[in-house]
Amino acid sequence: MRRIKISYSTKLLLMVVAILTVCEVAFVAFQFNREQRYRQELLNAQLTILNYQLLDHYEGGVVNVELWERTIDLPIQDLQLAIFDTEGNIIYDNTGINGVEYPLELPELKMAEESELHRGFSVHNNDEEDDDDFYYYAALKEGDLFARTGALGHDVGLAEFMSIDRTFLWYAILIYIIVIALTCYATSRIGNTVKRLSEFAQAAEKGSEIYDTKVFPRNELGTIAHNIVLIYVRWQRTLAERDRQAEIAAKEEKEKAKLKKELTNNINHELKTPVSAITLALDTYFTQKDKLTDAQRDMLLNRCKSNADRLLTMIQDILALNRLEDGSENIGKELLSLRDIVDDITDTLLPKAEDAGIAFEINLPDTMMMLGNAPLLTSIFNNLVNNAILYSGGATISIFLQNEDEKSYRIIIADDGTGIPEEHFEHLFDRFYRIESGRSRKKGGSGIGLAIVKGAAKFHGGDITVRNAPSGGLEFTLTLSKS
Numbered sequence: 001m002r003r004i005k006i007s008y009s010t011k012l013l014l015m016v017v018a019i020l021t022v023c024e025v026a027f028v029a030f031q032f033n034r035e036q037r038y039r040q041e042l043l044n045a046q047l048t049i050l051n052y053q054l055l056d057h058y059e060g061g062v063v064n065v066e067l068w069e070r071t072i073d074l075p076i077q078d079l080q081l082a083i084f085d086t087e088g089n090i091i092y093d094n095t096g097i098n099g100v101e102y103p104l105e106l107p108e109l110k111m112a113e114e115s116e117l118h119r120g121f122s123v124h125n126n127d128e129e130d131d132d133d134f135y136y137y138a139a140l141k142e143g144d145l146f147a148r149t150g151a152l153g154h155d156v157g158l159a160e161f162m163s164i165d166r167t168f169l170w171y172a173i174l175i176y177i178i179v180i181a182l183t184c185y186a187t188s189r190i191g192n193t194v195k196r197l198s199e200f201a202q203a204a205e206k207g208s209e210i211y212d213t214k215v216f217p218r219n220e221l222g223t224i225a226h227n228i229v230l231i232y233v234r235w236q237r238t239l240a241e242r243d244r245q246a247e248i249a250a251k252e253e254k255e256k257a258k259l260k261k262e263l264t265n266n267i268n269h270e271l272k273t274p275v276s277a278i279t280l281a282l283d284t285y286f287t288q289k290d291k292l293t294d295a296q297r298d299m300l301l302n303r304c305k306s307n308a309d310r311l312l313t314m315i316q317d318i319l320a321l322n323r324l325e326d327g328s329e330n331i332g333k334e335l336l337s338l339r340d341i342v343d344d345i346t347d348t349l350l351p352k353a354e355d356a357g358i359a360f361e362i363n364l365p366d367t368m369m370m371l372g373n374a375p376l377l378t379s380i381f382n383n384l385v386n387n388a389i390l391y392s393g394g395a396t397i398s399i400f401l402q403n404e405d406e407k408s409y410r411i412i413i414a415d416d417g418t419g420i421p422e423e424h425f426e427h428l429f430d431r432f433y434r435i436e437s438g439r440s441r442k443k444g445g446s447g448i449g450l451a452i453v454k455g456a457a458k459f460h461g462g463d464i465t466v467r468n469a470p471s472g473g474l475e476f477t478l479t480l481s482k483s
Contacts, residue, residue, distance in 0.1 A: 008198075009191020016183050024176045028169060035164045040136070043151065043162065044121040047138030050079070051147035055140070058083055058092065080135065080150035091145070102146070108139040109146060118142070123153070197228070274307035281307075331373050331459065338368040338377070338409070338480075342399055345381045353389050353397070358415075363400035368409060370482045376456040377480075380464075383449040384413045384476055391435075392417030394473055407482055408462065414475040419468040428466055429454040 006014075083092040088101035102109075111120030118141040125134055135150040136158070151158050281300040285292070292300070346353075346360045353360065381399075388397045394417030403410040420428075420435055427433045431451040457464045461481025469475040 007191060008194045009187050012191060013184060013187040016187060017180060020176065020179055020183065024172060028172055031168055031172070032164060035168075039162045039164065040121075040123075043136055043158075044138050047121075047136065047149040047151065048119055048140055050081075050149045051138060051140035054081060054083060054147045054149070055142055055145060058145075078152040080148075080152075082146075082148045084146050084148075086141075086144050086146070102148075106137070106139075108137045108148065112139040112141045112146065274310045277307045278304050331376070333371045333373055335369060336372050336374055336377065337366070338370060338411075339364045339366050341374065341377050342381055345378065345385055346399075349382075349385055349389060352386075356389050357395060358389055358392075359396050361396055361398040361400075363398075364411075365401060368401065368404075370409065370460075370480060372460050372480070373456075376459060380453050380456050380478065381413070383453050384478075387449065388413075388415040388417070388474070392473060394418070402477070409480050409482065411478045411480070412475060413478060414469055414473055416469075416471070416473040419472060419474050422468065425466055429464070 079094070081092070081094040082090060082102065084090045084102045086104075088104050090102060104110075104113075107122040107124070108120035111122070112118050113120075120137075120139040122137050123134060124137070134153045136153060137148060137150045139149075140147045153159075281303045285297065285300045289297075342362060342364060346362060350360070385397060385399075388394070392415035394415040396416050398412065398414045398416075400412055401409060402412050424433075424435050428435075429450045431448045433450075454464055457478060457480065461483070462479035464479070465477045467475050467477075
């Protein structure tokens with residue numbers, strides 16, 4: 001047998017409707033019973049008034065029935081009226097019963113005997129055992145007399161008098177319908193929220209990607225559900241971002257390992273040339289010592305010194321580059337004058353420039369102050385100026401301030417030489433990249449000077465680019481952050 005699946009909103013609606021129905025039925029039953037008791041109490045009051053009037057019109061053993069009937073105002077046709085003494089002897093009975101004793105054990109008579117107000121009321125059959133009709137009886141005791149009035153329950157007038165006002169029933173039904181309609185609306189909204197939460201839980205269990213695009217109902221439950229979904233979505237995004245960062249880190253680590261391997265190979269290659277030259281020179285010096293002239297000995301020793309200087313420069317450059325890449329957060333900064341740094345470098349390299357027939361043109365204001373690391377800034381300008389002296393083939397090296405704003409300086413370092421082909425620009429700042437490998441090695445270049453320049457510029461919150469100047473020569477644009 002196939003099991004019928006009922007939605008949560010339907011279950012909730014059925015449960016609430018069942019509760020409301022029970023409450024409604026209980027309320028109607030209570031109100032009906034209350035109204036019925038009220039009618040009986042009202043009838044009791046009316047019959048008691050009749051008893052008082054009956055006794056008031058009793059004189060000398062005779063009831064003035066004509067006068068009494070003019071005083072009553074009840075729509076009841078069949079009334080039983082009786083007056084009798086405490087012994088049960090009938091004094092008056094409108095049904096014609098005389099000469100018999102009233103049964104004093106009747107409940108309304110006992111109640112009238114025992115109560116402080118001497119009144120009693122009950123509902124039971126007629127005194128005759130074979131009579132199926134029931135009566136409403138009220139009894140009153142005054143002194144040694146009882147007055148007892150009975151009204152037939154099936155009397156048309158009494159039935160109308162005892163009929164319950166059913167207006168409250170229609171109001172109860174109307175309110176019940178309105179409440180059911182409101183309940184349908186409320187349970188539908190709650191059901192939609194629960195349905196969405198259920199769908200969210202199923203999707204979360206499967207690990208599906210969830211977006212917070214659907215809007216929950218604007219109520220407390222909807223707000224809680226929306227916040228739960230938002231928390232999950234943010235957590236999901238955090239995991240995705242973590243995975244993305246981990247993937248990037250792994251890629252960077254892989255790239256770094258690749259670069260380190262390339263660096264190791266390049267270092268081995270770069271070190272092999274000067275070491276081989278030194279070894280060859282020393283072997284020649286010691287094996288041919290007696291056959292060499294003084295000039296030949298000096299040549300071999302100078303060759304050893306120049307290659308040793310090249311090794312030292314290369315090692316210093318490698319250490320500087322590693323320091324930039326691996327421990328830049330440990331490199332200190334201080335307030336420096338860029339003009340002073342450039343002046344120190346040009347003063348140091350001036351003899352070398354004069355030998356190459358190159359002049360310096362410096363146009364930097366004395367107020368160029370920035371927070372930086374002196375050795376790294378010195379390395380930037382030293383490498384650029386030294387390369388221009390060695391390789392440009394020009395007659396002038398210019399250094400000037402192109403632009404300044406609140407945060408940075410833009411400095412141009414240019415020569416008027418031959419420039420380089422543009423296809424080299426993409427790799428010019430790579431480690432061990434040379435445009436002309438043989439010429440670079442002969443002039444003592446390590447191949448990583450421009451890589452140090454690039455790293456130092458980035459360390460100072462800037463960058464460096466290169467182009468061939470329109471007027472000829474190579475032009476570097478260096479940006480440095482003041483802070």
